[in-house]
Amino acid sequence: MSASNAPASNPFARPDFPFALRLVTEAAALAAYDWAGRSAKEDGDGAAVDAMRKALSEIGINAIVMIGEGEKDNAPLLYRGERIGQKDPEIEIAVDPIEGTTNMANGVDNSMAVMALAPRGAMFDLGPSFYMDKLVLPSAAKGKVDPAWPVKQRLEALSDALRKPVRELRIFVLNRKRHQAMIKDIHAAGARTMLQENGDVAGAFMALQDGQPVDALFGTGGSPEGVITAIFARAMGGEFFGRVDPQSDDEAEKVRAFGLDTGKWLAGSDLVKAEHALFVASGINSGPVCQGVRIEGNTAILHTLILDAATGARYDLTSRLPHA
Structure with missing residues (x-):
């Protein structure tokens, strides 16, 4: 069976599927951009959430x-467990309508609308966990x-792997x-360190991308x-490795009740147990992952990056959308 004739229950087999997703992050990015640099963090986030959900x-x-806004951000949409569509879910999503909300509000570099998708049953259920080491x-x-090694041992192993002296390593x-x-x-x-106030998605991207001034991300x-x-x-x-790391007594109690082990490091394949998975991001303010929104007359120019975990394919896309 060709991909174009694949069953509707497997949208990842549709060649057009990744490109349809850009409409989601682009809508959120453009809605957030209208609040960029206006010191209105909650307004911008709310606009991005509404636009992404629509x-x-x-x-x-x-x-x-599976992972969204919800309790941490007091969001009425895109909360954990929310269903989208008229039928049983075929896809699981993790969303961050604005990664770098403070950067967006302050009008500085590095904010974007982000989501990730995998087939149903693929994503590890992090339940009430808000924070992850x-x-x-x-x-x-x-x-x-x-990941369980002390910092010094991690750095020495990283130095050997990259054939770079420890003194030349830079950690985000x-x-x-x-x-x-x-x-x-x-x-x-x-x-060395690269200390940033926000944006560890961009920090991780820099650690993974050749030619960037970051060798790994910790924290x-x-x-x-x-x-x-x-x-x-x-x-x-x-x-990638991750470990749930509650930052308050209330979160710690909820994490324990949910059955999560705060001492256990999970590999990326534990967190997303599927070959097919997609990452989609559209820039709000420019950063290492995406170019930010540009306005030319009544047109908004947006940059979207799509990465396919199954194939390693990368798509850099530019859209021109009406903008009053």
Whole structure:
């Protein structure tokens, strides 16, 4: 059976399917852009959520949100367990309508609308986990660094794998109080850091992409971004590890009740147990992954990146949309 005649229950077999998804992230990116640089984080996020949910309904898929907005962001749409479409879900999705919400609001680089998709039953159910400790490695270090190792040992193994002195390694870390001890350990071992206030999806992308000034990503960020990163890490030939890492007593209690082990590191293949999986991102403000929205007269120009975990295919797409 040819891909074009594949059963409707397997949308991943349709050659047009990845390109239909760009409509979803583009809608969210354009809605968010109208709030970019206006110091209105909640307004921008709300606009992106509404636009993404509407576009998902319009492209005709039957999906369930495994990781979304929901309780953490007090969002009435795109919450965990929400169903999209009229039939039983065939697809699971993880969404981040604005990755880098603060950057969007402040009008600085690196914000985008992001989602990831896999067949039903593929995504690990992270339940009430909001935060995840992560290790992202480029392809040359695949299989050579254990996430359970101390920082110094990780760096030494990474140095050997990349054939680069420890003093020349640069590790992307979110600049958070929770990372202060780890940052000191990185510096004590002789390595450098790239400290950013937001955007660990972009940090992971830089760690995986040749020619970028980052050799790995260490540290805790959002759980949705973890599952999303696991998909594009596979597409880019690198390696992802994640461990649920609650950041409050309330979250820790809920995570334990749900049955998640905070001491267990999960590989990317544990988080997404399927060959077919897609990563889709459209830029709001420019960053390492996507170019931001540009307005020319009454036209908005958007850049979308699609990565296919099954094939490693990469699609860089440009759209021109009406914009009043």
